[in-house]
Amino acid sequence: xxxxxxxxxxxxxxxxxxxxxxxxxxxxxxxxxxxxxxxxxxxxxxxxxxxxxxxxxxxxxxxxxxxxxxxxxxxxxxxxxxxxxxxxxxxxxxxxxxxxxxxxxxxxxxxxxxxxxxxxxxxxxxxxxxxxxxxxxxxxxxxxxxxxxxxxxxxxxxxxxxxxxxxxxxxxxxxxxxxxxxxxxxxxxxxxxxxxxxxxxxxxxxxxxxxxxxxxxxxxxxxxxxxxxxxxxxxxxxxxxxxxxxxxxxxxxxxxxxxxxxxxxxxxxxxxxxx
Amino acid sequence: xxxxxxxxxxxxxxxxxxxxxxxxxxxxxxxxxxxxxxxxxxxxxxxxxxxxxxxxxxxxxxxxxxxxxxxxxxxxxxxxxxxxxxxxxxxxxxxxxxxxxxxxxxxxxxxxxxxxxxxxxxxxxxxxxxx
Amino acid sequence: xxxxxxxxxxxxxxxxxxxxxxxxxxxxxxxxxxxxxxxxxxxxxxxxxxxxxxxxxxxxxxxxxxxxxxxxxxxxxxxxxxxxxxxxxxxxxxxxxxxxxxxxxxxxxxxxxxxxxxxxxxxxxxxxxxxxxxxxxxxxxxxxxxxxxxxxxxxxxxxxxxxxxxxxxxxxxxxxxxxxxxxxxxxxxxxxxxxxxxxxxxxxxxxxxxxxxxxxxxxxxxx
Numbered sequence: 202x203x204x205x206x207x208x209x210x211x212x213x214x215x216x217x218x219x220x221x222x223x224x225x226x227x228x229x230x231x232x233x234x235x236x237x238x239x240x241x242x243x244x245x246x247x248x249x250x251x252x253x254x255x256x257x258x259x260x261x262x263x264x265x266x267x268x269x270x271x272x273x274x275x276x277x278x279x280x281x282x283x284x285x286x287x288x289x290x291x292x293x294x295x296x297x298x299x300x301x302x303x304x305x306x307x308x309x310x311x312x313x314x315x316x317x318x319x320x321x322x323x324x325x326x327x328x329x330x331x332x333x334x335x336x337x338x339x340x341x342x343x344x345x346x347x348x349x350x351x352x353x354x355x356x357x358x359x360x361x362x363x364x365x366x367x368x369x370x371x372x373x374x375x376x377x378x379x380x381x382x383x384x385x386x387x388x389x390x391x392x393x394x395x396x397x398x399x400x401x402x403x404x405x406x407x408x409x410x411x412x413x414x415x416x417x418x419x420x421x422x423x424x425x426x427x428x429x430x431x432x433x434x435x436x437x438x439x440x441x442x443x444x445x446x447x448x449x450x451x452x453x454x455x456x457x458x459x460x461x462x463x464x465x466x467x468x469x470x471x472x473x474x475x476x
Numbered sequence: 477x478x479x480x481x482x483x484x485x486x487x488x489x490x491x492x493x494x495x496x497x498x499x500x501x502x503x504x505x506x507x508x509x510x511x512x513x514x515x516x517x518x519x520x521x522x523x524x525x526x527x528x529x530x531x532x533x534x535x536x537x538x539x540x541x542x543x544x545x546x547x548x549x550x551x552x553x554x555x556x557x558x559x560x561x562x563x564x565x566x567x568x569x570x571x572x573x574x575x576x577x578x579x580x581x582x583x584x585x586x587x588x589x590x591x592x593x594x595x596x597x598x599x600x601x602x603x604x605x606x607x
Numbered sequence: 608x609x610x611x612x613x614x615x616x617x618x619x620x621x622x623x624x625x626x627x628x629x630x631x632x633x634x635x636x637x638x639x640x641x642x643x644x645x646x647x648x649x650x651x652x653x654x655x656x657x658x659x660x661x662x663x664x665x666x667x668x669x670x671x672x673x674x675x676x677x678x679x680x681x682x683x684x685x686x687x688x689x690x691x692x693x694x695x696x697x698x699x700x701x702x703x704x705x706x707x708x709x710x711x712x713x714x715x716x717x718x719x720x721x722x723x724x725x726x727x728x729x730x731x732x733x734x735x736x737x738x739x740x741x742x743x744x745x746x747x748x749x750x751x752x753x754x755x756x757x758x759x760x761x762x763x764x765x766x767x768x769x770x771x772x773x774x775x776x777x778x779x780x781x782x783x784x785x786x787x788x789x790x791x792x793x794x795x796x797x798x799x800x801x802x803x804x805x806x807x808x809x810x811x812x813x814x815x816x817x818x819x820x821x822x823x824x825x826x827x828x829x830x
Contacts, residue, residue: 263720
């Protein structure tokens with residue numbers, strides 16, 4: 202069994218619990234001993250783009266210190282937004298002066314020494330597990346179910362931290378194929394849903410979601426999958442009346458199902474809340 | 477925007493432009509106004525100035541950039557950043573403009589949740605839109 | 608008698624070592640109208656912040672529980688302004704969503720840990736905020752059981768969270784909806800309502816004073 206430190210993030214313990222459950226089920230079958238890091242805190246998404254906002258990196262760095270404290274060198278995240286925030290923060294504080302200042306502020310923690318790799322589920326499946334092994338371990342095939350793999354923005358941008366080629370990604374499609382599904386092409390797969398604008402400008406998000414769902418249906422999709430809880434919320438809750446109705450699931454739910462997890466009992470159709 | 481343009485060194489190296497550059501870490505003068513960012517921005521339709529226009533104002537030291545609604549409609553999706561042929565991360569510039577307003581106590585887009593939201597939505601909204 | 612110097616409202620006083628901050632203030636001649644309550648470390652009224660000579664740190668504690676130290680530089684919080692939204696417990700669901708809907712500023716937490724440093728009860732305040740963010744109400748209730756609502760964390764928090772109001776809601780939700788019911792109490796109440804003890808109670812009420820005293824002295828005492 203391969204040990205893997207795991208940072209869940211707030212959503213995975215709340216509305217995205219099915220994503221975590223399904224993914225952990227599959228990872229266990231694939232030979233991973235997943236260890237949730239102790240006393241973790243919210244990653245504080247969205248990553249702060251300013252040069253001087255050191256305070257915003259305290260949250261992510263604290264989590265990385267927990268990984269360090271476990272004696273682990275890398276940490277898995279399932280949530281795309283947690284991935285982006287932790288990954289970019291770990292890079293931001295590589296600069297000595299910033300690291301020194303953060304460590305000085307975190308005077309009740311051990312010093313962060315850097316060198317922790319933040320890894321998202323998708324590259325783990327591609328690079329470490331491999332599509333072939335993934336396919337060979339599947340217990341229930343998706344049987345050609347047509348799936349629109351929605352990346353959203355954080356997984357692919359900025360280029361430096363993208364889990365795949367930001368112009369022509371294919372990792373989520375290959376994973377779906379390995380599970381027996383048929384990924385469909387749709388142009389809106391990498392276009393932002395509007396993310397946090399959903400709180401103050403739901404009109405913008407509704408328009409974006411309409412386009413994304415029309416694009417997915419246009420490609421022939423029966424189902425949309427995503428690895429971002431905010432995308433899932435927007436795609437499921439901000440559908441304009443005229444847009445196609447498509448179930449929106451977490452990739453982890455589909456992954457878990459393919460590996461024989463009890464939930465979801467039926468892959469399709471499924472509502473927003475899978476309690 | 478003005479039809480007559482008066483360029484001078486003072487304008488091009490205005491404290492405002494320097495401050496935006498410092499806060500964003502991005503050189504606004506690298507931009508040659510090709511417009512790829514604006515073409516690719518999913519939210520451009522809702523902006524009162526296109527991303528490349530916003531950057532233009534920064535280049536010209538024009539603090540009108542701070543009074544635009546564009547930075548508040550930017551979702552930090554970075555579509556602009558990956559398309560820019562000069563590698564300018566306009567999303568960072570947008571963030572710098574937001575922060576310059578927020579740090580002065582100007583909050584054009586107060587976050588007042590009108591219904592229950594998952595924490596991820598609230599965390600992001602407060603992070604980007606409030607001081 | 609050993610004496611130490613403490614600074615109250617910026618003015619230095621020599622007070623006996625071993626006094627609490629509260630006693631020291633009274634020793635120095637202050638009459639405490641605000642910032643004083645149970646004097647027993649329970650009500651949270653005497654929230655105090657202080658610094659020590661040569662130490663950059665800002666400390667926070669309850670005045671009635673904290674012994675003075677030489678060079679202590681004290682300021683008190685008469686009150687912590689912290690608005691609490693009105694709610695009806697019966698209308699609420701015991702979910703994370705509820706906490707966030709009533710206190711969306713929870714989402715502003717940057718995990719700076721200032722609240723934890725400010726807590727006189729040494730609670731793991733930041734961890735409680737994180738539990739609230741995750742929607743783990745029982746965990747919040749457990750972490751904050753000893754909270755005295757002194758408001759020190761709320762005063763210091765850069766995210767402007769009103770912690771003690773969140774904790775109170777979480778504990779109420781936990782108690783009302785999530786903790787196991789005391790079935791034996793419910794059963795006893797039903798028995799009383801059904802009159803199972805009526806004849807015993809009537810018999811007691813009909814005893815004269817002397818018989819009542821005798822019955823009391825002879826009562827069964829569990830040891």
